[in-house]
Structures are given as structure tokens and as C-alpha cells.
Amino acid sequence: DTEVTQTPKxxxxxxxxxxxxxxxxxxxxxxxxxxxxxxxxxxELMFVYSYEKLSINESVPSRFSPECPxxxxxxxxxxxxxxxxxxxxxxxxxxxxxxxxxxxTFGSGTRLTVV
Amino acid sequence: xxxxxxxxxxDSYEGQEVNITCSHNNIATNDYITWYQQFPSxxxxxxxxxxxxxxxxxxxxxxxxxxxKSSTLSLPRVSLSDTxxxxxxxxxxxxxxxxxxxxxxxxxx
Numbered sequence: 001d002t003e004v005t006q007t008p009k010x011x012x013x014x015x016x017x018x019x020x021x022x023x024x025x026x027x028x029x030x031x032x033x034x035x036x037x038x039x040x041x042x043x044e045l046m047f048v049y050s051y052e053k054l055s056i057n058e059s060v061p062s063r064f065s066p067e068c069p070x071x072x073x074x075x076x077x078x079x080x081x082x083x084x085x086x087x088x089x090x091x092x093x094x095x096x097x098x099x100x101x102x103x104x105t106f107g108s109g110t111r112l113t114v115v
Numbered sequence: 116x117x118x119x120x121x122x123x124x125x126d127s128y129e130g131q132e133v134n135i136t137c138s139h140n141n142i143a144t145n146d147y148i149t150w151y152q153q154f155p156s157x158x159x160x161x162x163x164x165x166x167x168x169x170x171x172x173x174x175x176x177x178x179x180x181x182x183x184k185s186s187t188l189s190l191p192r193v194s195l196s197d198t199x200x201x202x203x204x205x206x207x208x209x210x211x212x213x214x215x216x217x218x219x220x221x222x223x224x
Contacts, residue, residue, distance in 0.1 A: 004158070033211060042202065042214035043159065056211060090158045092212075103149070104212055106158025 001026040006091050006107035014115055015081060021110045023074040023091030032074040033104070034066060035090040043090055049074060081114045088112075117142045117205040124219040133190045135218050137203030140184050145207040148179060148186045153200045153217070162201075163188070190220075198222045 004025045013019050023032065031050045035043035047066040048056035054066065063085075065077040074091055088109040120138040127133045139148070147166055151159035163170055165177040165186070176189040190197055202217040 042217055045211055045213060048211050088156065092158065103161040103164065104151075104159075106160065108157050111156065 002105065004091055004093055004105050004107035006089075006110050008110060009108070010111045010113075012113045012115060013078065013081065015083070017081075018077070018079045020078065021076040021089055021091075021112075023076075023107055024072055025093045025105070026072055027093065027105065028071075029093035029095055029105070030071060031094045032068065033092040033094075034074070034076055035092065035106075037088045037090060037109070039087075047076075078112075081112075083114045086113045117146055119203045119205055119215045121201075121203050121215065121218045123216065124221070126221045126223060127193055128223050129194055130192050133193050133197075133220060133222075135188045135190075135201055135203075135220070136185060137188070138185050139203070139205045142183050142205050143207065146183075146205050147207055148177065148183075149204045149206075149212075150175070150177065150188045151202045151204065151214075153202065154198075159202060159214075193220075193222045195222050195224060 007022045033048050034046040036046050037043040045058050046060045049068040052068045052071055063080050067075040088111055090106055090109045092104045092106045094104045117139045147164055149164040150162045152162050153159040163172055163175050163177045165179050167179050170177045178187045198221055200217040200219050202214050204212055
């Protein structure tokens with residue numbers, strides 16, 4: 001298995017809802033990432049997990065809460081989002097190191113719309 | 116991470132070779148150069164990575180001059196399906212991927 005699987009593919013949520021995005025990989029990768037991408041913009045790094053521990057939080061608002069229950073699974077819990085949070089949320093993984101020298105595998109993303 | 120500069124956009128006809136150059140003047144000794152491709156509404160896909168000279172795989176070639184202050188991604192005989200955004204990234208060690216603006220390649224029939 002050489003894929004990163006993200007669910008759901010599309011999500012519409014109200015500003016008072018609580019929802020979660022899920023990311024799964026079975027490549028034995030020990031680093032996992034969340035990126036946010038707005039239309040016609042590059043992906044922006046949000047969080048980095050290394051060996052199931054949060055190692056980087058790029059000053060993301062607390063309404064986004066990441067969780068790494070095990071080495072194969074990464075969640076992003078969403079609560080009280082704003083319409084400007086609507087974007088494509090991408091998950092990625094890489095082997096043990098998190099540097100750019102190690103090829104990242106990205107999922108196809110979750111298209112989130114906040115209404 | 117070293118700052119990278121790429122052309123914002125490029126156009127090419129089908130069947131032509133496309134060369135996208137990336138400038139990274141402050142590249143560090145341990146830095147690798149990595150290129151990703153992204154189609155609309157999909158995650159970026161790793162294309163190629165190199166440290167110096169030339170690297171070739173089944174998809175592309177990467178040319179890196181001796182001073183490593185720039186690199187050129189070469190796509191041979193592009194087709195319409197190569198229309199995408201191409202990102203050049205430079206870095207190493209414990210710093211994660213940080214994307215620049217990328218180059219939007221449009222292939223025309």
C-alpha cells in the first residue's frame with residue numbers, strides 16, 4: 001500500500017458544528033502532516049507529527065485540533081470554524097525524518113466548506 | 116529553508132520539452148532540491164529529487180549546476196496531462212516541506 005487515504009473527500013459544515021477529518025497510511029511512515037490549501041495558493045503547513053508526537057504547530061487557531069492515535073492514523077478535529085476556513089485540507093506522510101530530502105506522499109485531500 | 120524563486124506561469128505546446136528553472140541562491144550545504152507536481156483538487160506528487168549534477172527518472176530530469184544556486188526541471192515531450200503546478204523546494208534535516216508559489220504550466224494542443 002503506497003497511498004495516503006483521506007476521508008471524507010467533501011465536507012460541508014456549519015459554524016457551530018464539530019467534525020473530524022481522517023487520514024490513514026500503511027507505509028510505515030513515522031512522520032505525518034496537515035496542510036491547508038486555498039484556491040490558487042500553495043499548500044500551507046499546519047501541523048507536523050513525528051513518531052506520534054506533535055513536533056510543529058504553525059500557530060494554527062485552536063479551533064483546529066490535531067490528534068495522532070497511532071502511527072498509521074492522523075485526525076484533524078474541527079470546531080467553531082469560520083467561512084474563511086473553507087479550503088482543501090491535505091494530509092501527507094514521510095519516512096522517519098521530516099526534512100524535504102525525504103519524499104512526502106500526499107493524500108487527495110478533503111474539500112471543506114464552512115457555511 | 117532556502118527561499119526559492121520560480122516563474123509564475125509557463126505555456127507550452129504538446130510534444131515540446133519544457134524546462135522550469137528555480138533559483139535558490141542561499142541553498143545550504145546539506146540541502147536537497149525536490150520538485151512536486153500538483154493537479155487541481157489533488158495533493159502534490161513527488162516528481163524528482165537531487166543534490167548535484169543530473170538526476171533522471173521515468174518522468175523528468177533535474178539539472179543542478181556546480182554552484183547549486185539554481186536547478187532546472189526538464190519535462191520531455193509534454194502532453195495535455197502535464198498541465199499542473201510545479202513546486203521547487205529546497206531544504207534538509209528536520210525542517211518540513213514549505214511550499215513557494217510554484218509554476219503553473221499550461222500545455223496547449
